[in-house]
Amino acid sequence: MSESAVVEPLRSGGRRRRGAAVGERAESAASRLSSPWASGIAIVIAILWTVPSFGLLVTSFRPQVELSRSGWWLGLTGPFTLDNYEAALSGSGGLGKFFINSIVITLPAVLIPIAIALLAAYAFAWIEFPGRNVLFVAIFALQVVPIQVALVPLLKAYNQAGIGGSFWTVWISHAMFGLPLAIFLLHNFMKDIPPALVEAARVDGAGHVKIFFQVLLPLLVPAIASFGIFQFLWVWNDLLVGLTFTNTESRPITVAIAELAGSRGGQWHLLTAGAFISMIVPIVVFIALQRYFVRGLLAGSVKG
Numbered sequence: 538m539s540e541s542a543v544v545e546p547l548r549s550g551g552r553r554r555r556g557a558a559v560g561e562r563a564e565s566a567a568s569r570l571s572s573p574w575a576s577g578i579a580i581v582i583a584i585l586w587t588v589p590s591f592g593l594l595v596t597s598f599r600p601q602v603e604l605s606r607s608g609w610w611l612g613l614t615g616p617f618t619l620d621n622y623e624a625a626l627s628g629s630g631g632l633g634k635f636f637i638n639s640i641v642i643t644l645p646a647v648l649i650p651i652a653i654a655l656l657a658a659y660a661f662a663w664i665e666f667p668g669r670n671v672l673f674v675a676i677f678a679l680q681v682v683p684i685q686v687a688l689v690p691l692l693k694a695y696n697q698a699g700i701g702g703s704f705w706t707v708w709i710s711h712a713m714f715g716l717p718l719a720i721f722l723l724h725n726f727m728k729d730i731p732p733a734l735v736e737a738a739r740v741d742g743a744g745h746v747k748i749f750f751q752v753l754l755p756l757l758v759p760a761i762a763s764f765g766i767f768q769f770l771w772v773w774n775d776l777l778v779g780l781t782f783t784n785t786e787s788r789p790i791t792v793a794i795a796e797l798a799g800s801r802g803g804q805w806h807l808l809t810a811g812a813f814i815s816m817i818v819p820i821v822v823f824i825a826l827q828r829y830f831v832r833g834l835l836a837g838s839v840k841g
Contacts, residue, residue: 636815651765663748677721680717714778718764723757776791
C-alpha cells in the first residue's frame with residue numbers, strides 16, 4: 538500500500554473530527570445564547586438602553602413651556618409640536634448648515650480609508666514581499682495608539698501646510714485613524730477566500746489588477762459594508778477631531794450641538810431636537826446595512 542493511500546484517510550479523518558468539534562462548539566454556544574436567562578438579560582439591557590432615548594425623543598416634541606411643568610413620562614399623551622426642530626435647524630439653533638457639513642465630512646472620510654485599505658489588504662494577503670508579517674503586525678498595533686497623542690502634531694503639520702481648518706484636515710485625520718482597523722478587517726476577510734479562486738485566475742492569465750477587481754472585490758462586499766458602517770458611525774458621531782481641526786465654517790453637527798449646550802444650557806429643548814437630528818442618518822445607514830455588519834466582523838474568526 539502506498540504512502541498516499543495511508544496519509545489521505547488520516548487527513549480526511551482529521552478534518553472530519555475538526556469539523557465535528559467546531560459543530561459541537563457552535564451548538565453549545567447557540568444553546569447558551571438562546572437560554573431563557575440569556576434572553577431575559579438581553580431584554581433587560583434593551584429596555585435600560587431604550588428608555589432614556591425614548592424619553593429624549595418625547596421631550597424633543599414637547600412644547601418648551603411644558604418641559605418645566607412635568608417629566609416626559611407625563612407628557613406621552615401630548616401636546617406635541619415641531620417647533621423645537623424648526624428652531625434647532627433654521628432658527629436660534631442653526632444646525633441645518635452643520636448637518637450638511639457632517640455629510641461632507643463623513644462620506645470622504647469613509648471612502649478614502651476603504652480605498653487605501655483594500656489595496657493594502659490585498660498586498661498583505663496575496664503578495665509575497667520581505668517583511669510582510671512584521672509590517673502587518675506594526676499596522677495592527679497602531680490601533681492601540683490613542684488619538685489624543687497625534688492631535689497636536691497633526692494640527693501643527695496642517696497649519697504649516699496651509700490647510701488648517703479646512704475639510705481636508707478632518708478627511709486626512711479620520712482616514713489615518715481608521716486605516717489600521719480597515720486593513721486588519723479586510724485582510725482577514727481576504728484570507729478566508731479559497732486560494733483556488735486566485736490560482737485559477739492566475740492560470741487563466743489574470744494579473745493582480747484583474748484578480749482584485751473581478752475575483753476578490755465582489756466577494757468583499759460584506760467586509761466593506763461592515764467597516765463602512767463602523768467608520769461612518771465613528772466619523773459622524775466624532776467630536777474631538779472635528780473640534781480640533783475645523784473652523785467656524787467647516788465644523789460638524791456634533792461640535793455645533795456641543796457649543797449649543799454650552800451657550801444655551803437653559804434652552805435644552807433645542808438640544809433634544811438637535812440630538813435626534815444628528816441621529817437620523819446613522820440610524821438609516823445602520824438599518825440599511827446591518828445584515829452585512831456581523832458577517833464582516835466575524836470574518837476570519839472561525840478558521841479550522
